[in-house]
Amino acid sequence: MADLTNEFVAKIREAAANKSPLIIEGSGSKRWYGNAVESQQTLSTTGHTGILDYDPAELVLTARAGTTIADLEKALAERGQMLPFEPPRYAIGSTLGGVIAAGLSGPARPYAGGVRDFVLGLHMIDGKGDVLKFGGQVMKNVAGYDVSRLMVGSLGVLGLITQVSLKVLPIPPAQSTLCFELSEAAAIHQVNAWSAKPLPITGSVWSQGILSVRLAGARAAVASAEDQLGGTKLPPEMAAKLWGDLQDQTHPFFDKAQGTAGGRQLWRLSLPAIAPAIDANVPGADMQLIEWGGAQRWLWSDAAPETIRKLARSMGGHAVQFNNQHAVGDVFDALPPGLLAIHQRLKNTFDPHGAFNPGRLYQGL
Amino acid sequence: MRAKQQRLVEALSSVLPSTNLLWQKEDTAPYECDGLAAYRTLPLAVALPENEAQVQAVLKLCNEFGVPVVPRGAGTGLSGGAMPIQEGIVLSTAKMNQILDIDPLSRRATLQPGVRNLAISDAAAPYGLYYAPDPSSQIACSIGGNVAENSGGVHCLKYGLTVNNVIQVRAVLMDGEVVEFGTEALDAPGLDLLAVMIGSEGMLAVVTEVLVRLVPKPPVARVIMASFDDMTKAGNAVADVIAAGLIPAGLEMMDKAATRAVEEFVHAGYDLDAEAILLCESDGTEEEVTEEIERMSAVLRQSGAIRIQVSQSEAERMVFWSGRKNAFPAAGRISPDYYCMDGTIPKKAIATLLSQIKEMEDRYGLRCMNVFHAGDGNMHPLILFDGSDEDQWHRAEDFGNEILEACVALGGTVTGEHGVGIEKINTMCVQFEEKERDAFFGVKAAFDPAKLLNPDKVIPTLHRCAEYGRMHVHRGQLPHADLPRF
Numbered sequence: 001m002a003d004l005t006n007e008f009v010a011k012i013r014e015a016a017a018n019k020s021p022l023i024i025e026g027s028g029s030k031r032w033y034g035n036a037v038e039s040q041q042t043l044s045t046t047g048h049t050g051i052l053d054y055d056p057a058e059l060v061l062t063a064r065a066g067t068t069i070a071d072l073e074k075a076l077a078e079r080g081q082m083l084p085f086e087p088p089r090y091a092i093g094s095t096l097g098g099v100i101a102a103g104l105s106g107p108a109r110p111y112a113g114g115v116r117d118f119v120l121g122l123h124m125i126d127g128k129g130d131v132l133k134f135g136g137q138v139m140k141n142v143a144g145y146d147v148s149r150l151m152v153g154s155l156g157v158l159g160l161i162t163q164v165s166l167k168v169l170p171i172p173p174a175q176s177t178l179c180f181e182l183s184e185a186a187a188i189h190q191v192n193a194w195s196a197k198p199l200p201i202t203g204s205v206w207s208q209g210i211l212s213v214r215l216a217g218a219r220a221a222v223a224s225a226e227d228q229l230g231g232t233k234l235p236p237e238m239a240a241k242l243w244g245d246l247q248d249q250t251h252p253f254f255d256k257a258q259g260t261a262g263g264r265q266l267w268r269l270s271l272p273a274i275a276p277a278i279d280a281n282v283p284g285a286d287m288q289l290i291e292w293g294g295a296q297r298w299l300w301s302d303a304a305p306e307t308i309r310k311l312a313r314s315m316g317g318h319a320v321q322f323n324n325q326h327a328v329g330d331v332f333d334a335l336p337p338g339l340l341a342i343h344q345r346l347k348n349t350f351d352p353h354g355a356f357n358p359g360r361l362y363q364g365l
Numbered sequence: 366m367r368a369k370q371q372r373l374v375e376a377l378s379s380v381l382p383s384t385n386l387l388w389q390k391e392d393t394a395p396y397e398c399d400g401l402a403a404y405r406t407l408p409l410a411v412a413l414p415e416n417e418a419q420v421q422a423v424l425k426l427c428n429e430f431g432v433p434v435v436p437r438g439a440g441t442g443l444s445g446g447a448m449p450i451q452e453g454i455v456l457s458t459a460k461m462n463q464i465l466d467i468d469p470l471s472r473r474a475t476l477q478p479g480v481r482n483l484a485i486s487d488a489a490a491p492y493g494l495y496y497a498p499d500p501s502s503q504i505a506c507s508i509g510g511n512v513a514e515n516s517g518g519v520h521c522l523k524y525g526l527t528v529n530n531v532i533q534v535r536a537v538l539m540d541g542e543v544v545e546f547g548t549e550a551l552d553a554p555g556l557d558l559l560a561v562m563i564g565s566e567g568m569l570a571v572v573t574e575v576l577v578r579l580v581p582k583p584p585v586a587r588v589i590m591a592s593f594d595d596m597t598k599a600g601n602a603v604a605d606v607i608a609a610g611l612i613p614a615g616l617e618m619m620d621k622a623a624t625r626a627v628e629e630f631v632h633a634g635y636d637l638d639a640e641a642i643l644l645c646e647s648d649g650t651e652e653e654v655t656e657e658i659e660r661m662s663a664v665l666r667q668s669g670a671i672r673i674q675v676s677q678s679e680a681e682r683m684v685f686w687s688g689r690k691n692a693f694p695a696a697g698r699i700s701p702d703y704y705c706m707d708g709t710i711p712k713k714a715i716a717t718l719l720s721q722i723k724e725m726e727d728r729y730g731l732r733c734m735n736v737f738h739a740g741d742g743n744m745h746p747l748i749l750f751d752g753s754d755e756d757q758w759h760r761a762e763d764f765g766n767e768i769l770e771a772c773v774a775l776g777g778t779v780t781g782e783h784g785v786g787i788e789k790i791n792t793m794c795v796q797f798e799e800k801e802r803d804a805f806f807g808v809k810a811a812f813d814p815a816k817l818l819n820p821d822k823v824i825p826t827l828h829r830c831a832e833y834g835r836m837h838v839h840r841g842q843l844p845h846a847d848l849p850r851f
Contacts, residue, residue, distance in 0.1 A: 057604035058711050080610055109551060116557055117529050130800045138709040139741035140526065140781035142515045142564045143789070143796055144823065145808045149528070149560030153552070170610035192470050196494065198581040198650060220652030270550040274471040295551050316549030333554040338544045342811050343555055349807030361555065 001050035003064070005123075005131060005162055011043055012160065013129035016353035024156040024357055026066060026095030030102050032323045034155045034360040035331050045097050048162065051075055053137065060120060060137050062165040065097030072096060076168055084112040084169045086247045097161045103153025106247035107203035107214065110195075110273065110292045112169070116152040123163040124151060127351030137165045150346075156357040157365050158350040172202075172216040174223070177239035178231035180211045185277040187211040188294040192274050195293055199225045203243055206290040207253060214243060246291065253289040256323075259300040265326040267308050269297040271317035282311060298322075309333055330362065370409045373430060373454070377412060380422035385460065387411040396455045399440045399447040400502070401788055403704075403758065408435065408449035415460045417537065417573040423456055424571065425541035433817050434539070436567035438478065438510025441502040443705060444786030446513065446566045446822060453817075456571060458509045464488050465574070472579045473532065478509025478572045482516075485577065494579040497524035500782070501690065509572040515564030517782035519615045519689070522740035523648075526782070528563040530578050536562065536570035539813045544570065561808065566784050567819040569812035583648035586614065587658055590685045591670040592639035596620065599641035600716035602668035603739045606645060607712070609664045611657065615646040616740030617689050620719065623696075623734040623747070627688035630695040635688055636672055643670070643739065644689055646682075692736040692747070700732070700749035704761045708772030709743045709781035721771050722746055729764040731757065743781035744772070770795050785823040793823070794830035802830075 015022045022043040025031070048066035056079040063072060069089055076082050086106025087099040100122070105114035121135025135141055135148035151161055182190060187206040191213065195201055200221045203214030212234065215222045226233065234242065245251035252258075259266055264284060273294040278285045284301025291298070301308060305321065305328050312319035313333070321327040335343065340362070347354075347365045359365065374388045387393050388410040397405040409432070414420045427434050433453030440447055440457075449455050462479035469492035474485055482503040486495040499518035500506055506516070512534055515527045524530070533547035547559035562569055593599035599618060606613060619627070619635075619642045628635045635642055645665065647657035662673055676682035688695070696703040710718055719735060726733050737744040746768055750761040769779040769792040779785070779792040793802070805824045810816065825833070 055711075055713065057608040058713065059607060060711070103552075103557070113525065113529055114551065116560055117525065126804070132801050132804055133798075134801065134804075136776070136778050138711060138743075138777050138781070140517055140521060140709045140738070140743045141778040142782060142784055143778045143780050143793060144785070144801070144805050146515075146528070146560050146564055147804065147808065149557055150808075152557055152560070154556055158556075169612065173610070189470075192472075196469055196472055196492070196581055198493075198583050200649075200653075218649070218653040218656050220656045221650050224650055224652050270548070270552050272471060272549040274468075292551065318548055318550065318554050320554075335555050336544070338538065338542045339555060339558065342544075342558060345811035345814070346556065346808065349804065349811060 002047055004048040005125070008043065008048070008125055008160055008162065009129045009131065012125055012127065012355055015041065016127055016129065016355045019353060021355055021358045024101070024160050026098035027068070027091055027093035029089070029091035029094045030098055032325055033102055034324065035363070036324045037357055037360045043160065045095060045160070046093070052163065056081055058137070059139070059168055060165055061168050062137060062163065063096055064163050065095060065161045067096050068092070069094045069096060069099060077171070080171050081168045082171045083118070083166065084108060085115050085118055087115065089248050096164055100152055100161055100164055101154060101156045107205070107243055107291060110295055111202045116149050118167045119148050119152055119164065120167055121165040122148045122151060122161055124159040124161050126159045127353050127355040131162070132159070135165065139167060155360045157347060157361045159356060174219040175214065175216040175239070176222050176226055177212055177214050177234040177242065178226065178229050179234055180213070180231045181209060182206070182211045183209065184288070184290070188274065188277060188290070191293045194229065199228070204291065204293050205242070205246055212242060214239070251289070253298065259287070260326060262302060264300040264302045266322045267299040267301055268320040268322045269299060269308070269312045269317060270320070271295060271297060271312060271315050275315040275317065278311070282307070305329055332362065335362065373432060374410055376426050376430065377410060377423065380426060381412060381414065381419055385413040385415060385419070387413070396437065396440070396457070397449060399437070399442040399445060401443055401445040401448070401786065403752070404445045404448050404787055406449045406451050408451070408453055408455045411455045411457060413457050413460050417543065420456070420537050420571055420573055421541045421543065424537055424539055427454060428540050428815060428817060431815070431817065433820050435819050436513070436571045438507040438513065439481070439505050441506040442510060442514060442784060442786065443707070444780065444784040444788040446784050446786035446819070448787050450821065458507070458572065461573065467492070469494060474577050474579055476508050476575045476577065478512070478575060479507050482506050482508060482511060489579045490582070493582050495582050496577055497530055497580050498527050501693065508575050508577065512563055512572050512575055513565065513567045514782070514784045517738070517743065519617055519738060521738065522616060523612050523614050524580065528560060531559070531563060531575060532578055533576040534559060534562055534572055535574035536572050538570050539815055539818045543573070549576065564784070566786060566823050568809055568823060569818065571818070583650070585651050585654045586646060586648040586682060587654055588615070588644055588646040588676045588682050588685050589658065589661055589665065590674045591643045591645065591665045592636040592672040593641045593643065593669060594639065594671050595669070596640050596719050597716040598669040599643055600712070602643060602665055602670065603715065604712050605664050605668045606661060607740070609660065611661055611664070613645050613661065613740060614648040615644065616738070617644040618642065618737055618739040619689060619692065620735040622732065623692055623736045624688070626699050626734055627692055627695040630698055631687045631691050633684050633688045639671070644685060689736060696734060696747045696749060700751070702750050702752040704748040704750065704765055706744065706746045706748070706765050706768050707780045707783040708769050708777055709741065710772050710775045710777035712739070712742045714775040714777070715739065715742065718744065718771060718775060722768060725764055725767055729760045731760055731764055733764070738781070741781070742777065766792055787822055790823065790825045790829065791833045793825050794833050799827060
């Protein structure tokens with residue numbers, strides 16, 4: 001437990017004065033996410049740790065950014081609570097700050113909400129070295145613009161997150177996973193049709209012809225949903241492994257050696273849940289894993305980036321080259337000019353000297 | 366008509382049908398305030414565009430003229446966010462009121478900004494779906510205004526606020542450019558500008574289309590009405606329910622003053638001797654609700670509830686809720702005017718704040734009744750006063766500000782769901798330091814560099830805070846020596 005805020009402020013002021021940008025890093029577990037950055041200097045948050053406030057009756061936990069997700073999950077589990085957005089951990093040391101800055105959420109995303117839905121407030125240091133406090137530790141707060149949520153997924157280009165308050169929730173008393181043999185198109189339709197009913201669905205995945213649906217909630221609700229849906233019930237330990245592997249992307253589908261063979265790369269397509277099955281002629285359509293009731297589709301493909309991006313855009317979503325080691329060009333979809341201008345002005349407001357993560361989100365930011 | 370107004374009206378006439386432009390005093394008067402009627406200003410004109418192209422044209426024109434624009438939804442806001450600016454116009458989205466699409470399979474509705482909140486749920490009902498955020502004004506307030514205010518309601522704890530239920534917003538920037546915040550998917554490339562847009566109180570862009578998430582309507586809902594003979598016990602009961610791992614669909618509290626006022630109005634059978642009444646709702650399947658109601662009742666009994674009643678029918682559930690939902694009109698019935706506050710505090714501080722408010726009632730010589738969203742600590746003290754008495758209004762204002770400052774001191778915020786608008790702009794000086802306020806100005810300028818969209822709201826200038834600070838110190842030295850005590 002140490003408060004390194006003053007140390008960070010000094011480093012940031014120095015970097016801003018010398019115009020020598022810093023790479024903000026927690027454990028480095030997601031170094032491969034976003035565009036590769038050129039600067040050499042790293043500012044590590046790993047020493048800035050500690051849970052500062054946690055009262056289960058408030059459903060709020062406040063911790064320093066370098067605290068590991070593992071430590072947070074342990075403290076929460078002791079009181080029967082959890083992080084509802086199920087952040088991917090990738091490595092044992094994965095930090096709270098990194099999870100917020102990357103903004104990635106796990107299987108529960110469409111049902112419980114994503115990282116952004118659970119951030120109540122945060123402290124950050126901007127590019128001038130000022131410590132700023134936004135939001136708070138309460139559930140409802142509309143005082144001023146929602147800068148806390150703006151920081152979620154910002155990949156550190158606006159400032160260094162030093163402290164975060166999260167809404168947390170009780171661990172549901174019962175959980176169950178049901179499996180169904182279904183084609184891609186049928187699975188997408190089925191899981192959406194079920195989601196329109198009052199069923200306690202909290203996760204779904206389709207891979208290799210099998211749709212798996214996770215139910216969680218009150219015992220009675222899970223039991224009656226099991227009766228309604230049918231299917232084959234997965235033994236609890238296998239179910240726990242399945243959802244854990246999806247959350248952390250340790251599922252065999254994400255195996256790099258296998259996936260990148262033949263010059264393929266991993267694409268994340270973020271689409272409206274009911275977007276149709278991807279055309280079989282699209283390279284990689286046969287190497288797919290579908291989560292989030294159809295709203296997140298993973299694809300190992302050797303198609304030209306523009307082909308995949310056009311496909312995602314035509315369906316109302318967007319596409320990300322998930323690992324920058326194999327990326328061709330920018331990893332994210334380009335922004336329309338109007339939105340890019342807003343991004344640039346926000347960058348100038350929070351980081352006028354370009355002290356943080358240059359280019360990690362977009363060139364020039 | 367003044368020359369400036371004349372030039373502006375002439376120019377606006379070229380882009381709007383004559384029925385969609387108001388400029389004569391008798392026509393613009395209804396727009397001089399929103400739900401916060403104590404603050405009024407007449408605008409130069411009111412534009413009522415029917416489509417996005419007209420919104421673009423109006424904004425482009427005002428941008429050229431350098432005329433400020435105040436966007437307005439249904440005008441039900443409680444913080445003066447839609448109060449006009451004297452040298453500006455009001456842009457009302459009320460005429461853009463079409464539900465463009467309801468897709469039951471993807472559980473989404475595409476809406477024009479003027480669609481009423483309740484109309485969304487009504488239209489979704491045939492599919493067994495509804496739109497979750499339910500502010501008390503839902504019969505009248507519009508989705509565009511909900512986006513501007515990040516509106517909540519009584520079911521936020523379980524179902525979230527507007528920010529958790531809106532997928533995409535289409536809007537027009539002050540220079541007339543159309544932008545889309547978010548995609549039709551669950552996230553978008555780049556920074557989460559959608560999150561900033563929601564709750565931005567009409568200061569960043571004018572909303573022209575909203576894509577919202579619909580959720581399945583739970584087949585069953587039942588509510589527990591629990592009485593407590595002590596406010597602290599009631600406050601602790603709220604914490605005990607949550608600590609037991611229960612997330613009620615609604616968890617609301619009323620103090621004795623509120624209970625008595627509403628009982629006279631709705632005759633719901635509330636326990637008039639109770640110091641506090643707690644309404645605790647469970648929704649879901651029959652089995653789920655039965656299980657939850659049992660667990661909730663046990664916790665409430667353990668926490669010292671002296672009377673517990675569970676609604677036995679949908680009609681009875683509505684009766685139990687009727688008092689809570691009618692707290693504002695009930696206040697209006699027993700007092701010529703009331704001033705509704707909206708601070709949020711950590712749940713553990715509820716009893717502390719209520720005892721502080723009790724003490725303030727004596728000091729300001731005004732009564733206050735308390736209704737609140739206990740589950741998320743969002744307090745709505747209703748200060749009762751007579752607006753025809755100037756002194757009473759000033760005392761009510763000071764009383765309100767002191768409550769909000771107490772909320773900040775207890776680790777909370779000056780507004781949970783009503784917005785800052787013009788009403789709470791001074792207390793923003795207490796909640797935020799100069800550097801955060803500067804960052805807010807920076808965010809504003811990133812979307813609206815000319816600072817013409819609803820300017821001078823929400824973020825106080827350094828000068829204003831200095832003024833407020835001076836008043837503050839003065840008050841600290843001489844606490845209300847001039848106030849009559851009774």
